Amino acid sequence: MNTYMLSELTITHKHIATRLAFASAQLVIVTEGGFRLWYIDLDGMTQSSLLRDFEQSEDIRVELKGTSVEGSSFTATGYLHPNTKHHAAAIRGDGKLEGLG
Template sequence: METFQIQQITLADHSEATTIELALTSAELVLITEHGSKLWYIDVTGAGPASLLDHYYSSEHILVSVTALAADGRTFQGKAYFHANVPKQACVLRGDDELIAL
C-alpha cells in the first residue's frame, strides 16, 4: 500500500461538460496492490463547494475524470466514482480502472 498527500484535485464531468477544482482541507491518495490488481481511492476532508457535494450525493451519474497533484509534485489522472458525504463535508473518489502517473 502506498499513500500520497494530495494538494489539488480537478474534476471533469463529461456528462455536463464541466471542469471544477475541488476545494479541500486535506486529501490522501491510497494505492493498493492486491493479488495482482491495483486499486486506488482519494479520501478528501473539508471538501467543497457544498453545491458540488449535494450534486453528486443525489445524482445517478457520479463518474468523473480526476487530475490530482501530489505534495511531492507528481500528477495522477484517472476516472473515479464520486461518493459524497454531505454531513461531514467529505468525499471519496473511488478509482475506476487505471490511475496514470504523469
C-alpha cells in the same frame, strides 16, 4: 500500499471542470496478490452545493487531474461518493491511474 497527500485535484463531470476545495486529500493505492485498486479520501470540502449535486445524481463518474504535495501529477477516472453531512467525499478508482504508483 502507497499513499500520497494531494495538493490539487480537479474533476470533470458532464464536461464541466471543477477544482476541488478541501482541507486534506489522500490518494491510496493498494496492490495485493496481483490485484490493484485506488481511492481518494477528501476531508474539509467547502463546496457543499457540489456535494449535494452528487448526492442527487445517478451519474457520479468523474475524470480526474491531480497533483501530489511532492509535485507528481496523475490522471484517472473514478466515481465520486459524497458525504455532505461531514463535508467529505471518497472517489473510488475505475481502471488505471496514470502517472503515480
